[in-house]
Amino acid sequence: MSTLSYRLPQKRALVTELPGPKSTELGARRRAAVAAGVGSSVPVYAADADGGVIVDVDGNSLIDLGAGIAVTSVGASDPRVAQAVSEQAAHFTHTCFMVTPYESYVRVAEELAALTPGDHEKRTVLFNSGAEAVENAVKVARLATGRMAVVAFDHAYHGRTNLTMALTAKSMPYKTNFGPFAPEVYRMPMSYPFRDEAGLTGEQAARRAITQIEKQIGADGVAAIILEPIQGEGGFIVPAPGFLPTLVSWARANGIVFIADEVQTGFARTGSWFACEDEQIVPDIITMAKGIAGGLPLSAITGRAELLDAVHPGGLGGTYGGNPIACAAALATIETMRELDLPARARQIGETATTRLRALAAEVPAIGDVRGRGAMIAVELVKPGTALPDADLTKAIAAKALEQGVIVLTCGTYGNVIRLLPPLVIDDDLLDDALTVLEQAIRAATA
Template sequence: MTETLAAIDAPTLPQTRHLATSIPGPRSAALHEQRVQQVSSGFGMTLPVFVNRADGGIIEDVDGNRLIDFASGIAVTSLGAANRRVAERVAKQLEDFTHTCFMVTEYESLTQVCGWLNQHTPGDFEKRTALFSTGAEAVENAVKIARAATGRANVLVFDEAYHGRSLLTMGMTAKVNPYKLNFGPMPEHIVRAASANPLRPAAGAATVEAVLASVEQTLVEHGPQSFAAMVIEPIQGEGGFVVPMAGFIPGLRKLADKHGIVLVIDEIQTGMGRTGKLFASEHEGVAGDLILTAKALANGVPLSAVTGRKELMNAPHAGGLGGTYAGNPLACEAALAVFEQFEDGALLENAQLIERVAREILEPLVRQTSVVAEVRGRGAMLAIEFADAGSLAPRPDVAAAVSKACHGAGVLTLTCGTHGNVLRLLPPLVIGEELLRDGLGVLAQQIRSAAS
């Protein structure tokens, strides 16, 4: 392979995996005990390691271990967890002011972020943008906007969907444990339809035509005229990094147009170059009426956005949208630094190359083992689903064992999926190829060990 990942900014932290102690080390273990005494146990935890520094594709813990980052803060720190251009712009803003609330007094950086999103999100129609702080806020405000514009109440969501942890977005999310368990009752006016999972199609819906017919039947059963919005992830994230059957997203676009429903494309995890294009919906050739961004939008500084058709975005009354921290100036400066780094195309090329390297190393495991059912995804948003050969019975035990073994070897991985049987890979787009190959080699070795 002659291609190499492009250097964006040379990292200051050594880009090599290094184990100074066991994982977690003694200092992390002591700090974790303090966490147990001080932090709500309702917060989940993937790996009890406390971070000292991070840069490029490496996280260095307080014990001096250097772990390969295949998580990116769950697709947040796509440009590395210590991106210097982001830090420089935020630091300069800190010298001027930290916050004023845009609904009280205005600042130019928010308008500039909105302008960039209006220009770069899919769709050749006139757009407007509203900024918020979290992905869940973006989802909820998209529903508010769609309801204000249409005068309708119902929201169509899909099997295996994940949209957030607030009350409304919990209701929109498919997975019960841990997201909805013990938190009911859920909001009304949320209707769920079949998704287009190629590996695990819904009953009687083995083709994209059958899935779309099922979706339309769901609309008919509840009255198409009652739906304000249908909300879809172009690649379902927490549901297992499910890339839908070809034609599914375009088919939803046609159904939305047919019934006057606002098509909301949730790009909170898939956006900002993660899949090798700025937005994953570009792979489908589809523009949503509203598109949602967050996570990597400001590379770790809390910021989210709803961008869409002018007539929809302007439907709510003045004062109907907003939030005290919505579009905070520090976050806006961080986003502008992110935008600058996408200008030359190197980050998108890196995402595409990450996929090629990962498939080269991981796809042979499908035929070499009896527990890897599929390697899937796009760009630097990839997943391995573990299931028994033939029956496709989910193997969450294998996913958990492989992830734990990777952690012990200094590679940070995450699991996901409706059945908890999927290991997901979200390396930063700035990771070096040598480091990437090292981490993938560890992963492949642990999968072979678990399958033997």
């Protein structure tokens, strides 16, 4: 990675307990003004952020191992992104691409055609959120195939809208009491090496799912299979080798659209531009968001031209989709990722973190698994000597890390996974400090 200069000192520094008095005051104001259904992982309020640090309103400098859930991969205030946003805002903030189009939307589509896997002819549509991208990918698949059924998987997370809640596996907090959900969604077993029966290969796990699809739906009734190449909210589950290629091969043989949901795994996060590349998977449609635009709301679907062009004019779009400021940010983000070779940096981060965490796992029986790819790393916590999930321990570790100024996120179907998603521009010293704090938190919580 090229040498970076940071606007803020890249150091962990605590000047108050957490939360500090100003964050505590904001928390009280929030409770009187913001709906209780909106949760936050930590009770501190941000005032500034740069590189791998977030500075809160009380002046505490915290190490950020969440990156806004894999969004601020280039940092939360990358100079190129900030300049691009400022310059675009000075010209126009919105015209609506469906009314008066503009070049930056076209340039983003061209970039995505070049970056996403496969050398086939592609088309792109831009939206605002990952859930919106997923909804539209399913729309395209259903129209193009004339079929209705959509196959999703155990542990999946695809969003919070009605259709994407149906696709999402975990009930609480995402689905409970929000139904009824969109029909014609079928859930199949995922490859989960830590929890699968011993010796089950990726190909065997895929065949298990395919057999259920053929029995429950029939291949000729399936419009699409949608799958995260590495599952995110479900626990950073990396399927066994062969699982994805077997599913893709079967889908292609049966005229089924394979949708890769790379909302969380995309844009250098896993050590490649997209996680599909690691097993040479070429999806028919790929959904993107999060890391695409340096923190501005933007998402996209890119797919085979014959699929996206099958939709009638006006069938895809949205008032804010591909907003010009977000497009400017996306172009700047991609330029920064190329210049700094952030896929390579993600691999370095992953090697550093997994080496240390696996060494710790050899000493701490409560660590059931350390897994991930690139800078998308998970620690699964269990009751020692078993595979029983330990969600309480997971929460305790995250809380102890925060006490010392390190923000880590939790996830997993069972709430028992610590996930690490640091900004890809985090420097080595800061990463080392964060891992030391996390190791100390795990030791303290399991003592």
